[in-house]
Amino acid sequence: MKVGYLGPAATYTNEAALKQFGSEAELIPMRTIADVFLAVGNSQLDYGVVPVENTLEGGVTYTLDMFGRADLDEIMICAEIMLPIRSHLMVAQNGPKSLNEIKVVLSHPQALGQARGWLQNNLPNVEIVEETSTSRSAELVAGRTDAAAIAPILCAEAYNLKVLASDLQDADFNQTRFFVIYKHRPRWPMPVLNNSDEGVPITAIMISIKDKVGTLHAVTDIFMRYDINLVRIESRPSKQKAWDYVFFIDLQGQPGQPHVANALHELASETTWAKVLGWWNRSSKV
Structure with a gap:
């Protein structure tokens, strides 16, 4: 089973795909949400996992817009994944040892928005840099001594980073909803979060x-x-x-x-x- 997800690896979407399909499926990171839809549409993938909504930041409009494309009319939703979002502030092993030493914070705009209050209270004067993904932010921070990334715990493991602070999200109920998409009908029983x-x-x-x-x-x-x-x-x-x-x-x-x-x-x-x-x-x- 080939499952594409909005990549790169170690993002929240990767975590959602693992939650839904487990380690037995072949999980393939895709560059953009459009790439996931197109690969499912031309049958390169059996399923795709894309974010659609966050409880703090609202809808992921690009995902919704893809359903309006005439060339993707056969794409349907077969399941949803609710993933609690826990954000962590992480740095390189030889990076800042305390919050006072951090000059720059990198992350995806959604992750930054979900931790807006924490950043204002704890790092009000640092430079904020938006990146294409939380994983890319962690990858960049791995080579810097003055920066930190806001990212999921998978990134700390993937890029050998240390965590300076956890649970940065501004609300305990912070969750992101993901859609599992497919073309027409699955060719085997589709995986679901719960019994039918x-x-x-x-x-x-x-x-x-x-x-x-x-x-x-x-x-x-x-x-x-x-x-x-x-x-x-x-x-x-x-x-x-x-x-x-x-x-x-x-x-x-x-x-x-x-x-x-x-x-x-x-x-x-x-x-x-x-x-x-x-x-x-x-x-x-x-």
Whole structure:
């Protein structure tokens, strides 16, 4: 089984892929989120793992935008991974011995945002440098004596760094949600976080609504009439014309349930198009 993930190795996405698939799968780091989608789309990968949302920093919009590409219409979601995020401040073995000796902090913008309060309280005057990934930050810090990286613990092991401080995230509930994507149907039973009869059934859809007064209200009214809880709704530019938007909705229930199927059928009257992106069971432990 070949599984691609947003790399490089030792990132949070790598950790999420390990959590979902274990060490038996061939885990392949990819340079960008687009590379993961494209490799799944052309069947170079069986599955892909991409970040979609963080509890502190919000949605990963680039992941959402990839679902709107016409050439990737066959890509679907088969599972989600909820990963608690623990950020660590790490330095080279011959690097700073205390916070006072740190001149520069490197990390991915998401990781920096999630530790914004800690940085302000503990390192208010250091230079902040954004890098393409937490792993790349750790790799760069391994060769410096004045810098620190904010990264997952896998990076300390991968680049022989020492940890100066742990749990930098500004909230104990900090988590990142990842999607497991595939093309059409898996060729063997897909891995899931929990047994198929456990957890909360979730369906993700993507819609484009008609340009008229009250359409969004009409869409939400359909779900209300069928007693369907919308657990997430987010808009993104359609990238087809100016000031045109599509909506991503996560709802409780799955297409095989009659009330969900009926609601999705009625959406046709208020949308120009609608697409089911996938369905899975959300762990009840989340």
